[in-house]
Amino acid sequence: MDAGSPLQLIFDAHRLKRVPRTGWVMRGVGAAESVADHSFGVAFISLILAEMLDRPLDKAKLLTIALLHDLPESVVGDLPTPAAARFPPGAKRRAEMEALRELLHKLPSAEHWRAWWCEFRDGTSIEGQLVRDADRMDMLLQAHIYEQTTGNRWLEEFWPSSDDSPFELPVTQTLYKELRALRHVPKTG
Known part of the structure; x- marks a missing residue:
């Protein structure tokens, strides 16, 4: 199969279904979610946050960013923060x-998608900021x-060690406060 072809990209992305989230594995979670499970959560939370947001945004761009945000992990793996900190800066x-360049290089939208991925990484657009918040919210959820369980x-x-919200956008801060309050409610059933 031709490297960079649309079918090869689908196979590469599909690999994320078998890549466990390393942070959970390192902490002894037996049936840790996969990177693909997480990406679905991020996309869904992004969509919900977009509905709550009081300003317009491009939902197609938002969902594209959410689906692409961890795609490079199909090549480089899911590097947990402690491991990544041991690499040289950048x-x-x-x-x-x-990895993203290699994965997308034959697609007509490659440049667009890489630019959008950078907006996520750097938080330079409302869509990128919202997906960054959704990424962290999904991890906390x-x-x-x-x-x-x-x-x-x-x-x-x-x-976070205090009640301060670790999120950029007020809509996510609202959800975070609700989720944090749930941590103090005893489990029933």
Whole structure:
């Protein structure tokens, strides 16, 4: 199959279904979600946040960014923050950009999509900011679900140490406060 062909890209993206989220695996989560599971969560949360937002945005761009945001991990893997911190400054960013270039290079929308991915990475557009917030929100939601299903708080490190919101946009801050309040409600059933 031709490298960079649309079918090859689909196969490459499909590989994310088999890439577990390394942060969860490192913390002993037995059936850790995959990167593809996470990407679906990010896309769905992005869509919900867009509905809550009081300003216009490009939903096609938003969802494209959400679907692409972790696509480079199909090549470079899911590098957890502690591991990525051991690389020279900018190395992970360069590796992801090169992977994205390699994955998309034969598509007519390649330049557009790479530019949008950079908007996510750098938070330079409302769509990019919203997906960045959705990315973090999905991680916190998943941490909450793992804590609820196990009955313990062993993922405390993922949560900010104060009630300050780690999000850029007010709509996400609102959801975060609701989610944080749920952590203090005892599990029933």
